Amino acid sequence: MAASRSSSASSAAWSNRSTAASAERSCSIASQLSVMAPFLRAPPTSESSRNTRSAGETLPLLTACGGRVRPAGRRAGHPADSGPLGTALMPPPPPGRTLTPFTRATSDASATTRRHRHHRHHPTPARPRTATADAHARRPAAKDGAPMRPLRLMTFNVQLLPVIAGVSEGTVSVPAGIAGLLPGLAVDSIARAEAVADDLLAIAPTERPDVLALNEVFSEDARSVLMNRLKPEWPNVIESVHGGDLEEDAGLMVFSQLPFLPLPGGGDRRERFYSDDAGADSWASKAAVLVQVGLPAERTTLVFTHLQASYDTEEQYRDVRKNQLAEIRELVAEVLGASPGSWQNVIVAGDLNIRGDLDATSNEWFDVFDNPSDKFGELFADSWIEMRPPGVSEDLDPGLTNRNRETQAEQRLDYICRLKTMDGTDLVAHHMRVGHRDPSDHYALEALIQVRDDHCQPCSAVDIDAAGPIAGTSGAGQPQTSLAYLVQPDIAAEGGRSWAWVRRPGTYTFHHSPSLVVEVFAADDISRPLTRLDSLSKSAVPPAVQVVYDEFGRQIDDEGSTFVNREPMLVSMRTKSGAPGSGVLLVLEHLGDSKATAIALPPHQDVLVPFPPNQRLGDDDTAWFRLRTVKTLMGTPRQESVTVEQPAGSGKIEAQDAAGSGLGSDSGPNTLTHDFTASAEDEIFIVVQRDSDADTGQVIRWSTPVSYLRLDKGFTVHVANESGLDWPGEDEPEFEMWMDGEKLLTTSWDDADTGEDWPGMADKVFFEAVQRGWTSKSIAFTGALDFTIEDPDDLGAAHGVTSWTIAGLSPNEPPERKRTVAVTVFDTISNGLYTVNCTLSRDP
Structure with a gap:
């Protein structure tokens, strides 16, 4: 659950801005105190009722990609490159020499670094040490020496609150709340739990997380639904984490396809109930739970938590969160030993309630993750910033994981953090993504965790510009032609990734070895691969680069995939079999010198x-x-x-x-x-x-005039204020939607309360589009989207129904924009207010 907040505090450390912030902060049971207080004991205040803390050993400050901090972002042995990212879609190609006949160029991304830009940005992830032989040597292996596959990990705040919280928030009517106190009758929580289970079970079996950690599972009816639906697929379960007495539990559930390993001292889990909490969170058993599993290392330590929420400002209770993070360190020490220098293979995940996006007004992220004296941050790195391209000091993809249902403002609150080690034998996220946007006010955060390898993360990607073109011409006195680049991935870790960085937007064709799977992402959206524009035969490339395709012709597929994007691109490579292996990727930059290398125009x-x-x-x-x-x-x-x-x-x-x-x-x-x-x-x-x-x-x-309705980024109808009197019951609205003047959808809902989203609306729209032969969740239209929402009046009183419009993108708007329209629902007693929210894009 998230509480609305507003703040006028300024933060010079983040951005020198002085703005009023209105954003939703994730919390456990925010608004129910006045209803629950008579039935619950006072929150504990003495240290004796909680675990005590012990001091931990400190380590030198390490950078987010595992290397020690160096002045001005320099890497050892390499000069800094201070040039900023270009903004033109197709700047002239880099000046160069004649590269035909074929000459081989290195693809070592460590040759390209950028001077760190300190103002208003997170620190730049440092590039890890890159020795292929070392990567092979440190690959985690089972006792028989066989390589071990990566760990797929998900953390997801599912907002399954006790029914009493819904009554106090207005999302559950009083009669429904009274009924919901009886087992099996919390209708709203049950429906949301079913939607969460449907979403998770819809993941392809080969893509499902090995371990799934859920936050905010407070409703017992919802917990039962999740146990019944998810346990057959994830049979190893932590059903609840409870501190006893009359407190609510921690809201944590863990589902795993992997068995939990026995821990030193017995048992298969350790729980830490925080000694510090505040506000409404004091009524829950705020905690962290630790388990160990056998992937991707023989013994990998996983810690799951949900930290103290803020309610009024971003700064509120930051000292409590800092103390709770320090207690996570102590929890790990209980299992792995007091000296962090001996720790390995530790991951911490959950809703940390720390804003990690650039719109934050607090410097709390820096105080934790960029502070050598912070007990947690000196040991653990925020994995999301390692999804940046090399040398980039801000999140091109902001990784937003939380949505205020009322305002639609988004923020990054959910994290997967990895241990920073001194010898580089650490586990890192080879890829992360955000998804599952509909069931909750949070989105799921997923990571593919494996041992560090050369170029295994976007922040250590091969920069094709630094490697330089190996064919084509751009020198004076010769015709300028399209350029070819060579990347030779060598993937040492099973199921691992190798990344390449294409810093200039434009049109590119990728030919690669048949043994490789290649996905292309916009650097500002690493969760969803781009759709290819076309294919290009290697025999159709221009003569100026043909020599390269002849040289590697037997190592690459005949057909390459052509992509166009208005932003820089990141290219992910892996082997089809998942086994360690190598291959070839040829990148052709289209410069329009022939029909085959025509430059594609984005709208x-x-x-x-x-x-x-x-x-x-x-x-x-x-x-x-x-x-x-x-x-x-x-x-x-x-x-x-x-x-x-x-x-x-x-x-x-x-x-x-x-x-x-x-x-x-x-x-x-x-x-x-x-x-x-x-x-x-x-x-x-x-x-x-x-x-x-x-x-x-x-x-x-x-x-x-074509715009795309991006259902993959959510489509919500939110009940800002139900019509009529709120307390006796709920609205039963009817919704109609037109696209380009033709009716697309008619649907109804029999249980609409203030503060709720209409369940499954994006799926309903997509279903109707599929009936018309559409297959993509990006739906093209030309003019506008029109809506009506009506709550039929049982009294039979006359009232009008008004159509409300969402216009397509105008020529001067950005290529992607959120749209929100307020819809008045007429009622003889009191009009209601709904909001329709969606994302429009120029690109599919």
């Missing part, structure tokens, strides 16, 4: 035409672009256009279909335009020519 994005000054582009100084029109769900025709702005000189554009037939042209100075009508999926090529090779700086743009 409403200014793209630089890559004409070099006083030098030809390709053989005939022609720039090729391509765009793919789409069929919207309703098939609505619309007008689209391509424009080329010429700051100097004159030129010509010609539009062609995929077969090369002309579709129209324009020539002259200033602005060149091609207008057309689109209603279906089609491929259009745009050929740009200039009248003088001294003319540069041309910009091309594709304009289209």
Whole structure:
């Protein structure tokens, strides 16, 4: 559960901003004190009723990627690169020499580092030591020497509160709350638990977490549902963590496909009930629980917790959270020994209630994770910041895991932290992702945990720019052509990942060894791989790079996958078998010098035409672009256009279909335009020519009214205030939705209370889209989304029903934006208020 808060406190350490913050803070049983207090004892205040603390040994400050801190972010033996990330979608290619005939270039990402940018950013993860032989030698293995597969780990705050909390919050009516006190009758909690179970069981068996830790399972009816539904798949269970007396339990549940190993001193778990808590959290047994499992190391220590919540400001109770984190360290010491220098293979996960996103107004994250004197932070790293590309000092993907149901504001509160060790033999997250956005006010956080390996994380990815192109030309006096780069992943850990970093947005084709599985991610969304635009045969690449494809032709597939993105890209590589192995990845950067290497145009994005000054582009100084029109769900025709702005000189554009037939042209100075009508999926090529090779700086743009409804990022209808009198019962609303003027969905709900979200709304919309032949959770439309919400009046009194609209993205809006519309639900006694919330994007 999360409580609404507002803060006017400023934090110079984070951002020098002075803003009023209104954000939801995850908590255990926030609003129920006034109802529960008569039945519960006072919260404990004496240290005798809790575990005591002992001092722990300290270690030198270690960086988040495992290396010691070095001045200005420098890596040992390598100069710092202070250049910032470029922002243009297609800047000119890096200056270089003639690289044909083929010359091999190193792919060691450790040759590229950036000077650390200190202002307003988290510390840059340092790149780990990169010795392949060492990586093989330190691979965790079972006693028989066989390599061990990675651990899939998930932490998920599922917001399954006791019914009494719902009464005090208004999400459960008083009659329903009274009924819910009887076993099996907490209808809301049972329904949400069923939705959580449905979501988790829908994960493909090969992708399911080995260990699943749930927070905020306070409802006993919900706990029973989860036990019945999940235990068959995750048979090793910690059903509850309870401190005794009349306190609520800790709300922690752990499900595991792996057996819990016996711990020193007996038993298979250790519980630590915190000696410090405050506010409403004092009525729960706030705690951490420790277990050990046999993956990815022979003995891996896992600690799960849910820390003290804030209610009024981000700063509130930060001292309590700091003390609780110190007690986690003490808990680990009870099992692994007093000296942290001897610890290995420890992971801590849960809702820490510390804001880790850049919109935070508190410096609490820095006080914990960037503080050499913090008892927890000096030993444990925030794994999410290791999902940044190399040398980047801020989260391109913010990793937001919590949503305020009323305001839709998001923040990062959930963590998977790993132990920092001195010798580099640590476990790290090879990949993390955020998902399961609908059942709760939190999203699930998942990590693939394995031993550290060369380039196994985004923060240690091979930088293809630093490695340099191995074929193609960009030197003076020669035609500029597309460029080819070589990456040779050597994956030492079973089920591990190897990453490459493509820092320039644009169009790229990836050919790779048949033994590899390659996924391409936008650097600002590492949870969802990009969908490929097209394929390209290795025989169709331009002559300037053909020598490389001939050289590696027997080691790569015939067809490569082409991707376009308006942001930099991260490329994940793994072996199909999961076994350690190596391979080849060839990266072709499209610079528009031929039809095969045409640059794909993202909608409403200014793209630089890559004409070099006083030098030809390709053989005939022609720039090729391509765009793919789409069929919207309703098939609505619309007008689209391509424009080329010429700051100097004159030129010509010609539009062609995929077969090369002309579709129209324009020539002259200033602005060149091609207008057309689109209603279906089609491929259009745009050929740009200039009248003088001294003319540069041309910009091309594709304009289209198409937007995408991103169901993968949630679609919610929230009851801000139910209609009529709240206390006797609930609304029974009816919801209708139109897309581009055609009705898409009609549905109803018989149990709507203030503060609740309409259950499964995203799934309902997607189901109706599937009935029309749609397969993606990104639904294309042209104009607008319209809604009505009505609560039928049993009294028969007349009242109107108004349609409310969410408009598609306008030309000057960002490529992705959240939309929220308030919908009045008319009632003869008192109108209600609902909000419809969704995410729109220009890209599928």
